[in-house]
Amino acid sequence: MNYKQPKKSPLLEVYDLQTWFPIKRGIMAKTVGYIRAVDIASLYINRGETLGLVGESGCGKSTLGRTLLGLEKARKGKILFCGKNILELNYRELRDIRRRMQIIFQDPLTALNPRMNIVDIITEGLVEFRLIQGTREDHAKRLMNEVGLDEGAMYRYPHEFSGGQRQRINIARALSLRPDLIVCDEPVSSLDVSVQAQVINLLMDLRDRYNLSYLFISHDLSVVSNIAHRVAVMYLGKIMEYGPTGDIINNPVHPYTKALINAVPRLDFEEIEHKRKRIILKGEIPSPSDPPSGCMFHTRCMEAMDICRERAPLETKSGLHGVWCHLVKSKY
Amino acid sequence: MLKINNITVTFEIDEGIVRAVDDVSFHIDRNEIVGLVGESGCGKSVTALSILRLIPLPYGRIETGEILFYGKNLLELDHKEMRKIRGRAISMIFQEPGSALSPLHTIGRQMVETILLHKNITRKDAWNIAEAWVEKVKISDPRERMFAYPYQLSGGMQQRVMIAMALMLKPDLIIADEPTTALDVTTQAQIFDLIRETRRAHTSILLITHDMGVIWEMCDRVLVMYASRIVEEGTRNDIFSMPAHPYTIALLEAIPKLSADKGRLKAIPGQVPSALNYPAGCHFFDRCPKALDRCRDEKPKLVNLGNRHRAACFLAKNEL
Numbered sequence: 001m002n003y004k005q006p007k008k009s010p011l012l013e014v015y016d017l018q019t020w021f022p023i024k025r026g027i028m029a030k031t032v033g034y035i036r037a038v039d040i041a042s043l044y045i046n047r048g049e050t051l052g053l054v055g056e057s058g059c060g061k062s063t064l065g066r067t068l069l070g071l072e073k074a075r076k077g078k079i080l081f082c083g084k085n086i087l088e089l090n091y092r093e094l095r096d097i098r099r100r101m102q103i104i105f106q107d108p109l110t111a112l113n114p115r116m117n118i119v120d121i122i123t124e125g126l127v128e129f130r131l132i133q134g135t136r137e138d139h140a141k142r143l144m145n146e147v148g149l150d151e152g153a154m155y156r157y158p159h160e161f162s163g164g165q166r167q168r169i170n171i172a173r174a175l176s177l178r179p180d181l182i183v184c185d186e187p188v189s190s191l192d193v194s195v196q197a198q199v200i201n202l203l204m205d206l207r208d209r210y211n212l213s214y215l216f217i218s219h220d221l222s223v224v225s226n227i228a229h230r231v232a233v234m235y236l237g238k239i240m241e242y243g244p245t246g247d248i249i250n251n252p253v254h255p256y257t258k259a260l261i262n263a264v265p266r267l268d269f270e271e272i273e274h275k276r277k278r279i280i281l282k283g284e285i286p287s288p289s290d291p292p293s294g295c296m297f298h299t300r301c302m303e304a305m306d307i308c309r310e311r312a313p314l315e316t317k318s319g320l321h322g323v324w325c326h327l328v329k330s331k332y
Numbered sequence: 333m334l335k336i337n338n339i340t341v342t343f344e345i346d347e348g349i350v351r352a353v354d355d356v357s358f359h360i361d362r363n364e365i366v367g368l369v370g371e372s373g374c375g376k377s378v379t380a381l382s383i384l385r386l387i388p389l390p391y392g393r394i395e396t397g398e399i400l401f402y403g404k405n406l407l408e409l410d411h412k413e414m415r416k417i418r419g420r421a422i423s424m425i426f427q428e429p430g431s432a433l434s435p436l437h438t439i440g441r442q443m444v445e446t447i448l449l450h451k452n453i454t455r456k457d458a459w460n461i462a463e464a465w466v467e468k469v470k471i472s473d474p475r476e477r478m479f480a481y482p483y484q485l486s487g488g489m490q491q492r493v494m495i496a497m498a499l500m501l502k503p504d505l506i507i508a509d510e511p512t513t514a515l516d517v518t519t520q521a522q523i524f525d526l527i528r529e530t531r532r533a534h535t536s537i538l539l540i541t542h543d544m545g546v547i548w549e550m551c552d553r554v555l556v557m558y559a560s561r562i563v564e565e566g567t568r569n570d571i572f573s574m575p576a577h578p579y580t581i582a583l584l585e586a587i588p589k590l591s592a593d594k595g596r597l598k599a600i601p602g603q604v605p606s607a608l609n610y611p612a613g614c615h616f617f618d619r620c621p622k623a624l625d626r627c628r629d630e631k632p633k634l635v636n637l638g639n640r641h642r643a644a645c646f647l648a649k650n651e652l
Contacts, residue, residue: 246592265545
């Protein structure tokens with residue numbers, strides 16, 4: 001794939017981010033340990049770019065997305081949005097940043113207040129930021145047209161819509177404040193295949209129209225490969241590999257990425273079945289409260305060596321493609 | 333082995349009567365994995381439940397049709413006879429293992445209970461059989477795990493237990509209703525490996541899923557369901573290389589493929605119609621790119637396209 005890195009500095013840069021949740025026990029609620037949901041993860045997103053974040057459930061991908069928006073508290077690290085570290089901003093400075101970063105959640109129904117109609121839902125942010133010119137209805141109409149909803153439905157309530165339409169309402173709300181970045185947390189996972197494609201197309205159109213950046217979080221590599229320019233693969237709170245989508249799909253380097261891609265059920269009818277070597281990972285994901293020593297993946301890795309158990313691998317980078325694996329150095 | 337003829341299942345709800353399954357017929361041969369694919373609400377789970385007569389009473393009713401299992405009509409059996417079929421001859425794997433297992437009993441106890449219900453053996457023998465199966469589905473430390481409660485196991489392990497329970501009485505048919513939907517892809521691959529192995533034990537499988545990728549990986553034959561009706565039926569190769577129904581064609585095109593080529597997906601316009609007001613003719617009428625006037629009022633029947641490939645579309649025959 002011929003994806004070129006833009007020259008300008010990234011819209012969002014994340015360095016060594018850590019989000020840990022304390023485990024509390026007993027009546028004194030003493031902290032007995034931590035769940036290391038995000039444990040030293042770095043990434044960046046350019047303007048107009050979509051970064052896909054993939055991994056299995058519990059790997060910390062949603063927590064990472066939520067931490068970017070300040071919905072979870074980061075323990076350590078830096079989050080630079082337009083060059084400003086948002087973890088150091090005070091409440092008032094954060095307010096403007098909050099307008100520019102929005103989120104679309106996985107379950108479109110629980111993300112919408114059942115007692116508010118569509119006009120109120122979509123324009124709530126505009127009212128809060130005093131950005132209303134004209135009536136709320138005018139804004140709602142414009143936004144509903146934007147996401148392909150019939151404006152005649154604007155006084156209806158969320159339960160009257162289908163799943164795909166509800167997700168469109170969520171998208172309209174996220175769009176209302178003209179954000180720069182939208183964190184899409186599994187936005188199509190709860191939708192049917194035939195509707196999924198509509199919503200993915202809509203997200204791509206909006207991205208191109210408004211030069212939006214997305215952090216597209218999903219467990220579904222096929223969906224991510226269709227929308228993302230670059231992909232980062234996460235496992236147990238750490239990023240294992242990242243790079244342009246084509247590189248990751250066609251030439252994965254990390255054994256985990258390879259296994260993940262291999263496990264995706266594919267409709268490759270042209271490809272002869274036996275040509276594809278099946279890699280089936282053994283065992284289960286270790287608990288993030290007691291992560292393995294060395295490389296996080298060594299307990300399930302087929303190519304694990306002694307050093308993997310002892311020392312965490314460092315990043316090996318070539319161009320836009322980076323990987324954390326001891327094998328890389330010994331091979332190249 | 334299993335032959336279903338023209339079953340129609342209706343549910344009575346506040347808003348009216350819903351036809352969840354509308355005149356569905358199909359068969360499953362011995363040692364065959366048949367996939368039933370469709371979107372949520374299309375009636376695929378209800379079809380599965382009706383085979384075991386697990387439709388919730390009194391709201392749901394199997395209106396017409398027959399379900400022949402080795403020539404015996406399951407719909408005519410009394411409750412006692414039906415209980416002998418369930419679990420023993422036909423067993424089921426549900427989508428959410430967490431809610432299908434009892435949270436109050438250890439998995440060992442649940443498994444033993446199932447065995448004792450169908451077999452006249454001692455509790456100790458039953459325990460040994462159960463433990464052997466726990467080991468067969470590749471759960472580590474089977475001896476200790478027998479004493480575990482479901483919440484102590486991960487989703488993948490719970491599903492393994494469900495599979496062990498479904499297999500241990502050596503049924504002729506296993507109905508797997510979205511067995512891996514709640515699981516991660518890497519765990520899904522492990523479970524599929526296990527399901528493929530069970531086929532060697534001459535068990536047929538009806539695999540219900542919404543994922544065409546799963547169908548491609550697992551099934552010999554495919555039934556495509558849309559809005560309570562079967563719209564196409566054929567071997568895996570028929571369905572994937574020469575789909576005949578416009579819905580099947582559109583569905584295959586709408587699926588995001590794992591590739592680096594970016595571009596718009598071919599989405600199917602509109603939404604699945606509500607079961608309360610299906611179109612009078614073909615249920616796919618208002619979303620179909622090739623709809624004819626005739627499709628508005630007339631329901632197309634499944635027509636044979638040769639070699640057991642059938643499609644319910646007026647256009648199917650001409651285009652092939």
